[in-house]
Amino acid sequence: DKLHHLLRAMPxxxxxxxxxxxxxxxxxxxxxxxxxxxxxxxxVEALRAAYAxxxxxxxxxxxxxxxxxxxxxxxxxDMAMAYFRRARADNVVHAELFFDPQTHTARGVSFETVIxxxxxxxxxxxxxxxxSSSLIMCFLRHLSEEEAxxxxxxxxxxxxxxxxxxxxxxxxxxxxxxxxxxxxxxRELGLHLVAHAxxxxxxxxxxxxxxxxxxxxxxxxxxxxxxxxxxxxxxxERVPLTVCPLSNVKLCVFKTMSEHNLATLLDQGLAATVNSxxxxxxxxxxxxxxxxxxxxxxxxxxxxxYQLAANSFEASFVDAAAKSAWK
Ligand code: ES4
Ligand code: ZN
Numbered sequence: 001d002k003l004h005h006l007l008r009a010m011p012x013x014x015x016x017x018x019x020x021x022x023x024x025x026x027x028x029x030x031x032x033x034x035x036x037x038x039x040x041x042x043x044v045e046a047l048r049a050a051y052a053x054x055x056x057x058x059x060x061x062x063x064x065x066x067x068x069x070x071x072x073x074x075x076x077x078d079m080a081m082a083y084f085r086r087a088r089a090d091n092v093v094h095a096e097l098f099f100d101p102q103t104h105t106a107r108g109v110s111f112e113t114v115i116x117x118x119x120x121x122x123x124x125x126x127x128x129x130x131x132s133s134s135l136i137m138c139f140l141r142h143l144s145e146e147e148a149x150x151x152x153x154x155x156x157x158x159x160x161x162x163x164x165x166x167x168x169x170x171x172x173x174x175x176x177x178x179x180x181x182x183x184x185x186x187r188e189l190g191l192h193l194v195a196h197a198x199x200x201x202x203x204x205x206x207x208x209x210x211x212x213x214x215x216x217x218x219x220x221x222x223x224x225x226x227x228x229x230x231x232x233x234x235x236x237e238r239v240p241l242t243v244c245p246l247s248n249v250k251l252c253v254f255k256t257m258s259e260h261n262l263a264t265l266l267d268q269g270l271a272a273t274v275n276s277x278x279x280x281x282x283x284x285x286x287x288x289x290x291x292x293x294x295x296x297x298x299x300x301x302x303x304x305x306y307q308l309a310a311n312s313f314e315a316s317f318v319d320a321a322a323k324s325a326w327k
Contacts, residue, residue, distance in 0.1 A: 006305050007290040013094040013312035014087060014275055014286055016219050016242035018138075018168065019076075019118065020067045020100055021278025022083035031069035031078070040065070051281055056200050056251050057170055063281060067103050076117025077124075084125040084133070086279070090286040094316055095125075095133045098166055101151055102140045111154040119161050134163035134317060136194065139182065141167050141174040148182045163317050164192030166219065167209075171201040176208040183213040192317045194219055194242075199253060203227035210239065217242060217315055222253060224270075225261050235269035240315030244277035245293040246284050257296035266304055273312045 023031075025044045032039050041047040047066075053059040070076060080097065087095055097118065104114050118135055125131040137155055139148040155162060165186045167179055176183075176195055183193055197209040199220035206224050209215045210233075221241040224230050234241070245260055247253075254260050265272040274293065279285045284292065290308075294300045313326055 003294060003302060003305070004291060006302055007294060008287045009091060010305060010309045011091050011093045012286060012309050013096075013273075013316045014092050015096050015217070015240070015273055015312060015315055016098070016244055016275035016277055017083065017095060018063075018098045018100065018278050019080055019083060020070070020103065021063060021282075022086075022280050023066050023069075023079055024082070024280045027079065027082060028066050028069050031071075031075050035069060035071045035075070037069045037071070039069070051250075053251055053281075056172075059251055059278070059281060060169060063278060064103055067100075068107065070104060071109060071113075073113050073117035073120070076114055077121045078117075080118055080121030081124060083279075084121065084129055084131055086285045088129045088131060092286055093131060094313070094318060095131060096136055096163065096317060097122075097133060098136050098138045098168065100138050100140060100168065101154070102143060102147065105151070105154065111151075111158070115155075115158045115161055132318065132322075135161060136164045136166050136192070137162050138166040138168040139179060140169040141178065141196075142170045145178060145182060148179060149185075152182065152185065159189065162191065164194060166193075167195040167197075167213070168219070171196060171199055171205065175201070175205055176213045180212050183215075187214060192216055196220055198223040199248075200251075203230050206230055206234075216240075220244065220248075220253075222248060222261055222265070225264060231268055231270070234271075238271045238314075240271040240273060240311065241265060242275050242315070243272050244275045244282070244289070246279075246282045246289050247277035250282040257292055260293060260297065262293055263297050263299045263304070266300075266307060271311045271315055272308065273315055274308050 025047045122133045193215045194217045195209040195215045196219040198206040217240040219242045274289050276285050
């Protein structure tokens with residue numbers, strides 16, 4: 001119907017996509033074959049059948065295993081190009097891609113290999129598909145501050161290829177404060193700052209992401225609704241929340257989509273956006289996320305759809321001059 005058409009057809013920006021989470025089982029098997037990597041699943045179907053998650057950690061274990069087929073720059077380029085083609089089909093015109101260098105450097109794949117493949121894909125996305133994009137390097141929060149600093153050091157020769165840094169992986173037990181000094185250094189370097197907070201972790205982690213890390217956007221942040229004072233702050237400062245509805249249901253943050261709080265976040269004046277997170281694992285890309293959310297939450301209207309699209313551009317790290325060219 002009309003609302004579905006609007007959701008699908010409207011131009012949008014994606015701000016929360018882990019590029020390693022866009023690896024479809026078919027591509028995992030193809031890259032495993034190309035690279036001579038053996039997988040612990042016999043088939044595409046068996047791998048896909050293992051995508052039944054109970055929480056964030058149960059997902060992360062299988063997500064890190066899937067990334068083990070990525071060895072060459074061409075693998076990273078192929079992975080990102082497959083994502084960009086899907087994004088184009090969903091009328092995504094700008095994308096900010098998270099990548100997890102530590103997942104790869106820990107396996108002996110160099111930082112240069114990772115960034116070279118991804119940068120090539122970003123250039124091709126612009127040339128072949130008309131999608132602008134940038135890269136956000138994430139630190140794995142279950143690893144140490146020292147390892148994060150070492151990763152930042154490895155990134156320095158490629159500083160101009162990175163728009164910002166983020167913080168992802170296991171949230172509980174790894175509060176933002178653990179990376180206060182790393183983020184202070186990144187801030188001095190002029191990098192944009194984001195962090196996952198309030199996905200499984202408490203509202204206190206959203207507070208410390210803002211006040212200790214000084215992030216500009218919160219990834220997820222859905223548990224902020226448990227703290228009314230935090231909600232007022234997020235609304236007043238228009239701090240963007242990159243919400244990922246299908247992810248939240250797959251990882252049991254909400255039992256069903258009809259319990260999702262996206263409508264509440266928008267109606268309380270927060271700059272919420274809709275994103276796919278790890279689309280190959282969570283059952284859909286951008287438009288699947290929009291359609292599933294609007295189908296489950298009848299209070300969401302065309303006005304909310306426009307608001308979400310506008311928020312995604314407002315919240316992006318595109319510079320002001322390029323933003324005004326969009327309008
Ligand atoms: C992630 Cl859903 C989610 N949360 C935290 N870290 C992640 N890395 C990839 N997907
Ligand atoms: Zn995420």
